[in-house]
Amino acid sequence: MPVAHLRERGQLTIPAGLRKELDLREDSALSLVKAGGALFLVPKALEGDTLARKTESLMKKKGITLEGLLKDLRGARRAYAKERYGA
Numbered sequence: 001m002p003v004a005h006l007r008e009r010g011q012l013t014i015p016a017g018l019r020k021e022l023d024l025r026e027d028s029a030l031s032l033v034k035a036g037g038a039l040f041l042v043p044k045a046l047e048g049d050t051l052a053r054k055t056e057s058l059m060k061k062k063g064i065t066l067e068g069l070l071k072d073l074r075g076a077r078r079a080y081a082k083e084r085y086g087a
Contacts, residue, residue, distance in 0.1 A: 014041070 002015040014024060022043055024030075033040040059069070 012041075 002018055004012050004014055006012055018024070024043060029044040031042045031044045033042055059065070
């Protein structure tokens with residue numbers, strides 16, 4: 001079982017293997033849950049960050065670039081405007 005030591009100013013280092021397994025980064029937020037005499041650290045994924053990471057990963061897998069996505073969006077907007085307003 002991994003062990004972490006509390007430092008002088010209350011800092012705690014989470015072992016690298018656990019950080020990698022849980023995808024914890026330097027700016028990751030953790031919720032602290034006290035249950036009886038135990039303290040649990042629970043990863044608190046910020047929805048915007050999680051969504052951004054998933055979107056970036058999916059775009060890379062599909063070979064989609066931001067520039068390509070924006071170009072397609074502009075084309076879709078033009079097509080919609082033409083269909084809707086005849087412009």
